[in-house]
Amino acid sequence: MSYFTKSMGVLVAAGLTVGSLSSAAFAASIVSFNGPAGEAYIGRFIKGIKDTAELKGYDIKVYENQFNQAEQDQQVQQVLSTGQLPDVFIWWPSDAVAGLGSLRALAKTGIPVLKINQLPNEQDKQYIFGYAGPDDRLRARNAGYMMREAAAAKKAAGGTGFNVLALSYPHSYGGYGLSINAFKEAIAGSDLEIIGDVDEGFGQANGYKGAAKMIAALQGQSIDFVYGMDDAILTGGIKALEEAGLVMGKDVIAVGTVCNGDKQLIEEGKQFGTTLQSPLHEGQLAIKMVEEYLNTGKLENYINFTPNPSVTADTIETTALRGYDGKLYTIEELCSGAWGG
Amino acid sequence: MSAPITQPTPNWLERMVRDYSAFVVALVAAFMVIFFIGMATAPNFLTLFNLKTIIRDAALVGIMAIGLTFVTLSGNFFLLSLKETAALSIVAFATSMSAGYGFEISFLFTMVIALISGMSQGVLIGLGGNPIVVTLGAAGLLFGLGSYWSDNLVISFRRPHGAEWLGTGSFLGLPNITVAFILIAIAAEMTLRYTTFGRQVYLIGANRAAGKATGHENFGMAIKTCAIASVCAAFVAIAFSAQVSSAHVNYFSSEFGSSGDMTIMVIATVMVGGNSIMGGYGSTLRSSFGAVFISTVDNMMVLHGFNSGPRVLAVGLMIVFSIMVFALVRRGSRSQE
Numbered sequence: 001m002s003y004f005t006k007s008m009g010v011l012v013a014a015g016l017t018v019g020s021l022s023s024a025a026f027a028a029s030i031v032s033f034n035g036p037a038g039e040a041y042i043g044r045f046i047k048g049i050k051d052t053a054e055l056k057g058y059d060i061k062v063y064e065n066q067f068n069q070a071e072q073d074q075q076v077q078q079v080l081s082t083g084q085l086p087d088v089f090i091w092w093p094s095d096a097v098a099g100l101g102s103l104r105a106l107a108k109t110g111i112p113v114l115k116i117n118q119l120p121n122e123q124d125k126q127y128i129f130g131y132a133g134p135d136d137r138l139r140a141r142n143a144g145y146m147m148r149e150a151a152a153a154k155k156a157a158g159g160t161g162f163n164v165l166a167l168s169y170p171h172s173y174g175g176y177g178l179s180i181n182a183f184k185e186a187i188a189g190s191d192l193e194i195i196g197d198v199d200e201g202f203g204q205a206n207g208y209k210g211a212a213k214m215i216a217a218l219q220g221q222s223i224d225f226v227y228g229m230d231d232a233i234l235t236g237g238i239k240a241l242e243e244a245g246l247v248m249g250k251d252v253i254a255v256g257t258v259c260n261g262d263k264q265l266i267e268e269g270k271q272f273g274t275t276l277q278s279p280l281h282e283g284q285l286a287i288k289m290v291e292e293y294l295n296t297g298k299l300e301n302y303i304n305f306t307p308n309p310s311v312t313a314d315t316i317e318t319t320a321l322r323g324y325d326g327k328l329y330t331i332e333e334l335c336s337g338a339w340g341g
Numbered sequence: 342m343s344a345p346i347t348q349p350t351p352n353w354l355e356r357m358v359r360d361y362s363a364f365v366v367a368l369v370a371a372f373m374v375i376f377f378i379g380m381a382t383a384p385n386f387l388t389l390f391n392l393k394t395i396i397r398d399a400a401l402v403g404i405m406a407i408g409l410t411f412v413t414l415s416g417n418f419f420l421l422s423l424k425e426t427a428a429l430s431i432v433a434f435a436t437s438m439s440a441g442y443g444f445e446i447s448f449l450f451t452m453v454i455a456l457i458s459g460m461s462q463g464v465l466i467g468l469g470g471n472p473i474v475v476t477l478g479a480a481g482l483l484f485g486l487g488s489y490w491s492d493n494l495v496i497s498f499r500r501p502h503g504a505e506w507l508g509t510g511s512f513l514g515l516p517n518i519t520v521a522f523i524l525i526a527i528a529a530e531m532t533l534r535y536t537t538f539g540r541q542v543y544l545i546g547a548n549r550a551a552g553k554a555t556g557h558e559n560f561g562m563a564i565k566t567c568a569i570a571s572v573c574a575a576f577v578a579i580a581f582s583a584q585v586s587s588a589h590v591n592y593f594s595s596e597f598g599s600s601g602d603m604t605i606m607v608i609a610t611v612m613v614g615g616n617s618i619m620g621g622y623g624s625t626l627r628s629s630f631g632a633v634f635i636s637t638v639d640n641m642m643v644l645h646g647f648n649s650g651p652r653v654l655a656v657g658l659m660i661v662f663s664i665m666v667f668a669l670v671r672r673g674s675r676s677q678e
Binding site: 036037038039040043170171172198199200201203204205208209210212213214215216217218219220235236239242243244262264268336337338339 | 591
């Protein structure tokens with residue numbers, strides 16, 4: 001064996017030893033499979049899990065996919081094939097149904113899996129130890145209550161017209177059914193009536209396009225209220241309504257959710273309110289659940305939601321939430337979208 | 342001396358029957374029947390407001406498609422980096438606006454970046470690089486730059502700002518973005534039809550060897566057409582940012598069209614317009630109509646109450662249909678030669 005080969009062998013061995021020691025220095029190791037940091041919401045979520053994991057002394061590796069289940073499946077196979085498995089997996093599937101095979105493969109290793117962001121379904125419940133993430137129903141219900149409140153105030157002031165336009169997620173998306181049903185339940189029994197429901201797609205551009213088409217389709221009927229399944233969609237919808245000559249806050253009252261749109265619209269009175277849904281909180285909650293599981297071997301609650309308080313122009317400057325890291329966060333830090341954070 | 346025999350000039354129907362197969366005619370006729378029934382039965386379709394909505398809906402994708410048409414007509418296929426060019430541009434524009442530089446400086450700054458991006462890709466394509474491979478690589482580079490620059494955060498600038506006239510203003514009742522689309526469509530078509538550059542685009546696209554023999558190299562053409570496509574993409578980015586007073590590197594990946602990918606929508610628009618993928622045949626006017634046509638069908642389906650699934654299917658069918666019909670038409674016209 002040459003001197004060079006021996007030296008290389010020593011170096012590799014030393015590297016492996018240092019690597020093992022550095023791994024051992026962490027309280028636990030976590031691997032998270034999720035979407036890309038390039039998406040504003042997920043970018044903040046990743047910041048949440050990384051910062052909180054560091055705070056707790058956990059080693060975390062994040063595998064991002066470009067909203068592509070095949071890519072995520074490949075990442076799962078790569079991680080499993082290395083043989084160096086973590087203490088916990090965090091699983092945010094790109095497509096919960098198509099990704100079931102990968103989730104099963106993760107669970108078969110015997111390592112606990114925490115599902116996040118998308119509520120567990122009947123098929124994947126058996127492979128996870130719990131869920132941490134947003135409550136689509138709660139945020140939609142809160143939006144419905146806010147709209148009821150606005151409608152009651154309008155009626156009390158002698159106003160008429162309670163037609164609602166819903167700017168929705170694609171109807172095939174899992175969150176759509178949960179959101180629209182919860183919203184309908186919340187406005188049931190009031191004067192509010194949904195007269196249109198358009199699912200152009202996610203984001204501001206699609207919100208604009210969907211609303212513009214519905215304004216044309218609903219000519220002859222007044223649009224008095226608009227519900228955005230999230231604020232990004234609603235922001236585009238508000239532009240379309242304004243272009244149609246409607247005055248937001250006066251002719252039309254808009255309520256959204258998720259606080260991923262435009263804070264200035266609420267400040268200007270063009271949007272009545274939203275519900276706070278913080279990706280930062282979601283990331284922190286995921287690590288909190290991991291910590292609870294590692295310490296006790298189970299979760300107190302199988303389903304764990306992030307808080308979704310309502311936010312209106314009156315509360316926008318005073319709303320703050322304490323993170324799971326103990327710090328108090330302002331709404332700008334908690335929200336995604338154009339919120340200045 | 343006998344009088345010369347004159348052939349009667351065939352009317353459009355006779356020319357169609359002579360030039361195209363019965364299959365093509367039947368396909369187009371069937372499609373047109375479905376299309377007109379759909380239009381006639383869609384509630385509120387034929388209203389001025391809805392017609393304005395259709396053109397406004399087509400505007401952003403249409404402007405990008407006009408830019409891409411120059412590349413396609415010149416025989417350089419497609420740029421797969423359009424949405425990434427727009428992504429970098431929107432980050433550049435919003436960063437500049439939020440720093441308080443105002444609309445004019447932010448506009449110029451963004452356009453310079455887009456020009457550099459387009460010309461760089463053009464150089465590589467002109468040197469013989471495969472347009473698909475070159476622009477696929479550029480796509481990653483441009484998106485990565487935008488992502489790194491913005492730290493993946495939404496960049497916002499408060500209203501009122503100097504770009505509002507473009508994003509939310511209107512002229513004679515038409516949104517300024519629609520006006521921009523119409524003006525760009527006219528300018529592009531005039532350029533192709535009436536300028537030396539336009540004729541060179543067709544020449545090099547139709548026959549690169551002939552172009553080379555007459556001193557018209559693809560090197561310069563690739564640079565120019567890629568620059569045009571990039572500038573159009575940057576304009577769309579600026580207009581969209583002006584409308585929503587913000588920017589995010591991912592806006593063009595997830596927000597345009599139900600397919601969720603603006604580059605694919607733009608390529609589809611060029612194809613539906615009936616431009617030849619091999620170059621040399623087509624026009625920016627066709628692409629503009631392609632954009633309006635897709636928007637019309639989508640609009641009609643919304644008015645009929647279809648949700649996004651069937652609408653995505655309809656756009657897909659239109660692309661397949663267009664490619665098939667134009668391929669048959671081209672084959673038919675070649676067989677006449």
